[in-house]
Amino acid sequence: MDTLAVFSAIATAIVLEAAPFLLLGAAISAAFEVFLPEGGLSRLTPRNRTAQVAFGLVSGLFLPTCECGVVPVARRLMAKGMPPRAALAFMLSAPVVNPVVLASTFVAFRSDLGMVAGRVALVLLPAAVLAWTLGSLPLESLLRGHKPRSPWSLPMAHDHVHGPDCGCAAQAPATGSRFVRVIVLAGAEFAAMGKYLILGAFAAAAFKTWLPPGLIMATAGNLPLAVAAMMLLAVLLSVCSEADAFVAASFVAFPAAAQLAFVALGPMVDLKLMAMYGGTFGRRPALALVLVPSAMIFVLAVGLGLAWS
Amino acid sequence: MSSFLRWSQGLLLILLGGFMLTLVTTGNAWQFLNPKFQWLTGSTGAGLMLCGAFLPLSPFCRPRPGTVLALAVFLLVAGLAGQNLTSPAGPAGFASPAPAAPPEPSRLSENGQEYIKINTAELYLLGEAEQPPMGSRYAVQGMALRAGELDVRGELALVRLSIVCCLADALAVGLRVTGVVAGDVPAGAWVRICGRLAPADPASPNPTLTLPGVVTTMLSERITLAAEAVEVIEPPQIPYMFEFHDREPYAY
Numbered sequence: 001m002d003t004l005a006v007f008s009a010i011a012t013a014i015v016l017e018a019a020p021f022l023l024l025g026a027a028i029s030a031a032f033e034v035f036l037p038e039g040g041l042s043r044l045t046p047r048n049r050t051a052q053v054a055f056g057l058v059s060g061l062f063l064p065t066c067e068c069g070v071v072p073v074a075r076r077l078m079a080k081g082m083p084p085r086a087a088l089a090f091m092l093s094a095p096v097v098n099p100v101v102l103a104s105t106f107v108a109f110r111s112d113l114g115m116v117a118g119r120v121a122l123v124l125l126p127a128a129v130l131a132w133t134l135g136s137l138p139l140e141s142l143l144r145g146h147k148p149r150s151p152w153s154l155p156m157a158h159d160h161v162h163g164p165d166c167g168c169a170a171q172a173p174a175t176g177s178r179f180v181r182v183i184v185l186a187g188a189e190f191a192a193m194g195k196y197l198i199l200g201a202f203a204a205a206a207f208k209t210w211l212p213p214g215l216i217m218a219t220a221g222n223l224p225l226a227v228a229a230m231m232l233l234a235v236l237l238s239v240c241s242e243a244d245a246f247v248a249a250s251f252v253a254f255p256a257a258a259q260l261a262f263v264a265l266g267p268m269v270d271l272k273l274m275a276m277y278g279g280t281f282g283r284r285p286a287l288a289l290v291l292v293p294s295a296m297i298f299v300l301a302v303g304l305g306l307a308w309s
Numbered sequence: 310m311s312s313f314l315r316w317s318q319g320l321l322l323i324l325l326g327g328f329m330l331t332l333v334t335t336g337n338a339w340q341f342l343n344p345k346f347q348w349l350t351g352s353t354g355a356g357l358m359l360c361g362a363f364l365p366l367s368p369f370c371r372p373r374p375g376t377v378l379a380l381a382v383f384l385l386v387a388g389l390a391g392q393n394l395t396s397p398a399g400p401a402g403f404a405s406p407a408p409a410a411p412p413e414p415s416r417l418s419e420n421g422q423e424y425i426k427i428n429t430a431e432l433y434l435l436g437e438a439e440q441p442p443m444g445s446r447y448a449v450q451g452m453a454l455r456a457g458e459l460d461v462r463g464e465l466a467l468v469r470l471s472i473v474c475c476l477a478d479a480l481a482v483g484l485r486v487t488g489v490v491a492g493d494v495p496a497g498a499w500v501r502i503c504g505r506l507a508p509a510d511p512a513s514p515n516p517t518l519t520l521p522g523v524v525t526t527m528l529s530e531r532i533t534l535a536a537e538a539v540e541v542i543e544p545p546q547i548p549y550m551f552e553f554h555d556r557e558p559y560a561y
Contacts, residue, residue, distance in 0.1 A: 006522035008390040013341040013476035015383060016329065020346075020353040027356075104473075110437075184367045187360025191318050191372060195379040202386070208477065213519045237524065243474035250480045250527050 003209050011205035017240055018068035018197055018272065023190050025069025029076035030185035034178050042081035049085060053131045056089025057097065057124055063090075064098035066241050067267045071276045072193050075143060084142055085135030092127035092293070095241040095267035096120065105263065108245035115260065119245075122264035122300055126293040134285050142285050196279050200272025204238035207271075211236065217253065223305045226258040227298055234266035235274075241267035257305030261297050268293045311371045315364065318372045321380040322361030328387055329354030341390070342475045343551045415558035417448050419503045419538045424448035426561040429469045429483040430550050432506075436484065436532035441506060447534065448503045450542060450561075451483055454526075455496040456516040465489050466518055466528055467502060471550045479549070481520050484529040485509065488536045499545075503538040 032041075046052055065073065074091035078084050095101065102116060109115040134142060219229040230251065239247050244266045248259040269290050277286040332338040333351035342350060364370065416423050424446045427435075432449055435441055454466040468483030486502050494500055508531065515528040552560035 003521060005390070008386045009341065010477050010522055011383075012387045012390040015387070016332075016338075016341050016350060017346075017475035017477070019325075019329070019357070020349045023353050023356055023360075180363060180366075183360055183363045184370065187319075187322055187357070187364045188367075188370050188372070190357070190360060191322060191364075191376050191380060195373075195376045198379045198383045201383075204477065208524070209522050213525065214517065217517060217525075237477065239478045240474050243478040246473045247478050247480065247524055250482075250525050252527065252530070 007205050007209040010208050011201045014201035014204060014238060014272075015194075015198060018066075018201070019194075021066045021069035022072075022193055022197055023069075023186065025065065025071070025073045026189035026193065027182065027186040028069075029072045029189055030182045032073075032076045032080050033185055034182050036080050039081045041077060042083065045083055045086050049132070049135075052083045052085040053089045053128050053135070056086035056091075056131055057093045057127060059086070059090045060094025060096070060098040063094065064100055065094050066101075067095040067270070067273055068197065068240070070094055071273070071280055072189050075280050078139060078143065083135065084137070084139065085131045088135050089127050089131035092130060092268050092289075093123055096123040096264070101241050101245075101267075104242050105245040108249045109259075110249075115256065118256075118260045118304060119263050122260055122297055123268065125300065126268065126296040129296065130289065130292050134288060137285065141282055144280060144282050144286075193276060193279070196275035197272050199275045200238055200270065203271040204236060207236040220251075220253040220255075220258075223255055223257065223309070224298075224302050226254050227261045227301045227305065230254060230258040230262040231265045231294065231298060231301075234262045235270050237266070238270040238272050239266060255305050255309070257301045257308060260304065261301035264301070265293060265297050312368075314372045314374060314377050315368075315370060317377045318380065319361045319364040321377065321384060322357050322364060324361075324384055325380065325387075326354040326357030326359075326361060328384070328391070329357065339547055339549065339551070340476075343472050345551065346474070412558070413561075415561075417503075419448070422446055422503070422537065424503045425557055425559065427559040428550050428553070428561050429467060430471045430553050431555075431559045432484060432532070432534070433482050433527065433529050434553065434555065435506070436529040441508075441532050443506050443508060443532075445506050446503065446537075447506060448501060448561075449534065450499065450501040450545065452544075452548075453494045453496060453498050453500050454481075454518050454520075455494075456518060458516050459485070462513060463487065463489055464513075464533075465494055466516070466526075467500065467534070468518075468520075468526060468528070469548065469550050470520075470523065471553075476522075479523050481518070481523050481526040482550070483527070485513075485515065485533045486536050486539075487533050489539060494539060494541060499542050499548075501540045501542050502534055502536050504534040504536040507533050507535045509533045 046055055070091050074087045077087040097120060105116050105119055216229045216233055219225040245263050248262040251259060274290055277289045281289065329350050333347050338344060338347050338350050416425055427447050427449055429449055429451045432447060449467065451467040451469040454468055459465055464485050464487050466483060467486050468481040470479045471482045472479050509529065515530065518526045520526060554560050
């Protein structure tokens with residue numbers, strides 16, 4: 001295959017792989033919008049701030065999802081009254097702290113529980129820090145284009161054209177039943193978030209097709225460089241969290257800490273997620289969602305690597 | 310303009326859903342995804358077609374031009390990828406349901422010797438076992454990769470792409486084959502090797518080999534296959550490995 005064929009095949013594969021999870025996320029988000037009463041979620045979540053973060057961190061165990069579909073769900077949860085601390089913690093941890101991904105990590109690393117525990121720790125720590133700090137921001141600062149609701153405005157109605165948080169489709173009087181409204185809203189949300197997925201998939205496919213493989217491999221002998229290189233690779237490849245452990249484990253020449261950094265960062269920061277963050281969150285929160293996990297995972301992984309060596 | 314964008318978005322979602330459904334119904338989804346996810350791809354395709362059909366009915370929905378453009382460009386790229394679907398439909402498609410034929414024998418005979426059929430990933434995993442069954446005879450097929458240092462030692466690397474979820478996570482997995490005359494097997498050719506499992510010589514490290522679009526190439530550090538018969542073959546109908554068994558009958 002020539003390189004253009006490789007590029008098109010990989011880009012198509014990434015979108016096709018992620019599409020079911022994005023549609024599922026959009027459908028869950030739409031169902032929340034249509035069926036959940038205002039403030040319904042805030043009654044279910046704890047009032048204590050620490051408990052809210054903890055609630056979000058473990059929610060993935062009960063609502064397994066992957067990173068492709070979790071952003072619209074988290075945004076809708078916040079818009080429907082879930083405390084941002086809980087929703088952000090859920091968004092960042094659920095792609096890893098869920099039964100499917102934990103099992104695949106266990107299998108990929110040949111039943112090494114240390115790697116499973118290390119992955120969970122490297123995800124939970126930055127997720128908790130970000131949920132705690134960003135969660136205290138008002139929604140208008142946290143979410144892009146979010147306007148507070150008023151008793152006079154339609155729910156989620158605002159002055160922009162359709163966006164990922166836009167509930168306008170749900171208000172369409174011509175759409176009839178709630179079921180139809182869920183379909184319309186899910187389709188609109190899928191298309192809106194799909195744009196970012198497509199952009200991320202194209203970028204990842206381009207890197208995968210044209211990045212010289214030797215560039216990454218040359219760093220294997222130096223711990224900080226190896227960790228940084230594997231983190232960069234996790235961002236560029238944008239592999240699904242259910243499969244990334246197998247990819248990481250295949251880098252046998254790299255230290256275990258670098259492999260851990262790969263599987264911890266990818267589900268929180270990759271090219272498609274960066275595009276989705278940019279389209280969903282305000283500029284500074286989106287930047288924090290990329291930079292804070294990257295910095296924390298780098299430091300933690302290098303520390304782990306030094307401790308293990 | 311708004312109405313045009315709304316209808317365009319609906320149509321593009323229908324086309325995307327149709328593309329996904331077509332891949333599944335024609336049995337070609339394996340070219341992008343692990344076939345075990347076909348039901349997911351198919352149902353998502355149907356769901357997207359449903360969404361696309363209802364979307365234009367909501368006049369309140371005003372898609373951004375960038376969203377419509379992204380979907381359109383993706384469909385063009387997917388169409389380009391679809392043009393390269395050269396292989397016939399795989400066995401897992403709706404169009405060609407799983408055959409009820411008896412399972413293939415798990416062994417084959419070559420020059421009076423019996424060989425266990427196995428794929429390169431299963432062989433790699435055997436090599437990772439505490440005590441690999443050295444001396445056992447295996448038949449394995451894959452793509453031959455050559456490098457200068459391998460040619461000198463009369464070796465080649467035999468690999469196949471292993472896919473867990475989709476093509477983006479593809480890994481080339483295999484091992485070195487010893488006792489091969491350089492030049493007998495062209496680089497990139499598909500070959501079937503029948504041979505005996507042997508320990509890898511630690512003094513002969515694996516070369517770094519790359520394949521376009523593949524994350525990394527894994528060659529066993531512990532085992533090699535000492536070739537007893539080498540045959541250049543046509544690539545199998547589905548060249549990727551999606552299944553791995555830890556005992557006979559192997560997925561081959």
